[in-house]
Amino acid sequence: MNQFINFFWTILGFAAVLFYWVANGLSVWFYLFIGLxxxxxxxxxxxxxxxxxSHNTxxxxxxxxRVIRKFVQHGDFANRIGRKNNPAYRGMLKSVDPQRYLGTIIMYERFHFICFIFFLLTSGIxxxxxxxxxxxxxxxxxxxxxxxxxxxxxxxxxxxxRCSNQKSV
Structure with a gap:
């Protein structure tokens, strides 16, 4: 289920960007924007x-x-289906140690930040x-x-x- 959700949002998210670059060709701007x-x-x-x-939830x-969290990979909807199919299923947060999960959070945030910049530059052009x-x-x-x-x-x-009583870096 998580991979389906990921695939769905990726296709939907990239559709307009992909359409722009296919319709206008991969110019020097495309490669510059990828580099940036x-x-x-x-x-x-x-x-x-x-x-x-903020540091305030x-x-x-x-x-x-909380609304967004319902519809994403490892979100409320996916976890509910996971528990329905496997009562022993635990969500992402419960199944991974905090330090490892913080690394996963940074990885996801870094990916979306990269995409954010590319989408922003593409919308600008x-x-x-x-x-x-x-x-x-x-x-x-x-x-x-x-x-x-x-x-x-x-x-x-x-x-x-908060759960692991750690301070941010």
Missing amino acids: SIIPAFLSQRFFYRIQL KIYERLGV AIVQGHYLLALLIVISNVVYNVFPILLQQFNRIRVL
């Missing part, structure tokens, strides 16, 4: 701790993170070229596919750190 987008892959874990929106809850509707679709995709998951990972990091 992968910079977060080389940033330290501390960077991601520093860009944390209430802020994230007000932004709708779409606007410059007058593809306003497509740019709007890319921006919406960016929020749904990247901004919400980044917020979710930050929320999860707060919860894991």
